[in-house]
Amino acid sequence: xxxxxxxxxxxxxxxxxxxxxxxxxxxxxxxxxxxxxxxxxxxxxxxxxxxxxxxxxxxxxxxxxxxxxxxxxxxxxxxxxxxxxxxxxxxxxxxxxxxxxxxxxxxxxxxxxxxxxxxxxxxxxxxxxxxxxxxxxxxxxxxxxxxxxxxxxxxxxxxxxxxxxxxxxxxxxxxxxxx
Numbered sequence: 133x134x135x136x137x138x139x140x141x142x143x144x145x146x147x148x149x150x151x152x153x154x155x156x157x158x159x160x161x162x163x164x165x166x167x168x169x170x171x172x173x174x175x176x177x178x179x180x181x182x183x184x185x186x187x188x189x190x191x192x193x194x195x196x197x198x199x200x201x202x203x204x205x206x207x208x209x210x211x212x213x214x215x216x217x218x219x220x221x222x223x224x225x226x227x228x229x230x231x232x233x234x235x236x237x238x239x240x241x242x243x244x245x246x247x248x249x250x251x252x253x254x255x256x257x258x259x260x261x262x263x264x265x266x267x268x269x270x271x272x273x274x275x276x277x278x279x280x281x282x283x284x285x286x287x288x289x290x291x292x293x294x295x296x297x298x299x300x301x302x303x304x305x306x307x308x309x310x311x
Contacts, residue, residue, distance in 0.1 A: 137162055138291070139177070140170025145295035146233035150302055157292055172238040173229065179242075180224060184217040222262045223251055226294075230302030250301060261297035268293030 141158070144166060148155040192209040196202065227247035231240035240246070251258045268290040275286030 136170035136174050137166055138170065138287070139173040140166035140168070142291045142295055143169040143173055143229065143233050145292055146229055146298050149296045149299035150230070150234055154296065154299070157295075169232075169236075172232070172241055176225065176228060176241045177221075180221050181217060184213045187213060218266075222265070223248060226258065226261055226265065226298045227251065227301050230298045233299070234302050254301070257300060261300055264297040265290075265294045268297075 141160065144158040148158050188206070188209050191212065192202075192205040195208050195212075196205040198205075198208075224244055224247045227250035228241045228243065231243070231246065231250075232238065234240075272286030272288075272290030273283075275283065275289070
């Protein structure tokens with residue numbers, strides 16, 4: 133259940149990054165708002181991953197003969213489903229997170245149409261933000277094995293980069309063009 137405060141911190145970091153000029157990262161303090169924000173964000177994450185999690189076992193069973201064994205079938209099924217889930221997550225979660233951080237209204241997290249309109253409205257900013265998020269999480273996860281730094285600093289690095297990238301999607305006023 134540690135992911136709930138972690139996701140709440142991600143929302144707080146996004147909220148801080150949405151200010152012009154951006155504020156420094158928020159201090160790490162457990163609060164009712166942090167837990168509430170983390171809870172609602174975790175519900176969004178679960179809802180985006182649920183269809184793919186449900187499809188995992190049937191796909192693995194279908195791939196069992198091709199994959200030559202049970203463990204390989206699940207690994208291949210997971211890799212096949214990771215790309216569409218990642219695309220769905222990147223299309224919905226950044227805009228929803230930015231809107232929720234700005235408003236504090238959990239309904240903004242689940243407004244898929246608004247998130248997709250945001251991607252359509254400013255595709256270039258979304259594209260750069262998505263690239264920054266994916267790269268930050270890859271580097272954050274690589275901190276475990278490659279850099280021998282550990283998962284905690286890597287995850288916080290990825291959260292802060294993702295917060296600033298999501299905040300760029302919701303920032304009002306003039307901003308540099310990505311075109």
